[in-house]
Amino acid sequence: PNPLYRKQWYQRRVRGAFVAHANYGDDEYYFIAQFCSEDTIQPEEEVEQATKPFRAHLIEKKKANAALSICTSPNCTDVWVKEPAANGDRRFIYQNRILTTQGFDPAEWQEMERAMPLEELNSMIYQTPCTGREYKALENNCQNFATALFNMV
Numbered sequence: 045p046n047p048l049y050r051k052q053w054y055q056r057r058v059r060g061a062f063v064a065h066a067n068y069g070d071d072e073y074y075f076i077a078q079f080c081s082e083d084t085i086q087p088e089e090e091v092e093q094a095t096k097p098f099r100a101h102l103i104e105k106k107k108a109n110a111a112l113s114i115c116t117s118p119n120c121t122d123v124w125v126k127e128p129a130a131n132g133d134r135r136f137i138y139q140n141r142i143l144t145t146q147g148f149d150p151a152e153w154q155e156m157e158r159a160m161p162l163e164e165l166n167s168m169i170y171q172t173p174c175t176g177r178e179y180k181a182l183e184n185n186c187q188n189f190a191t192a193l194f195n196m197v
Contacts, residue, residue: 060126060190061114064156064165064197065148072148074103074110075162077169079189081179088170100169102162107147111138125152156197168196
């Protein structure tokens with residue numbers, strides 16, 4: 045199987061999201077899972093019955109679309125990776141309405157421990173410590189979720 049890569053991206057006020065990347069043949073995909081203040085992460089067995097089910101997003105081919113999908117406002121579209129550059133500066137994916145790095149570069153990402161089917165990766169979004177708990181800005185938030193999922197895979 046093709047390798048999967050993982051990263052945590054951040055946006056405005058340090059809003060966090062888990063992002064995975066994979067190539068299948070000529071097709072490129074970004075898997076994005078983001079826990080926001082208006083979300084509840086149900087246990088997986090309750091998702092289909094939920095009024096507002098928690099789900100990840102799959103973006104095909106366009107890195108810019110993947111980056112913009114985690115933005116909560118059209119007025120703030122800067123997206124950066126969690127780990128800063130060697131000099132401590134933010135490493136932007138998207139800044140000032142411009143994609144700062146074109147295409148996929150494995151050097152920007154960390155390879156996942158093992159390749160896994162999309163269904164398995166999707167199931168893992170329901171297995172973090174954030175599942176079944178109320179969103180709280182300081183202790184059960186988007187960063188906690190993104191970090192937990194990043195460390196699981």
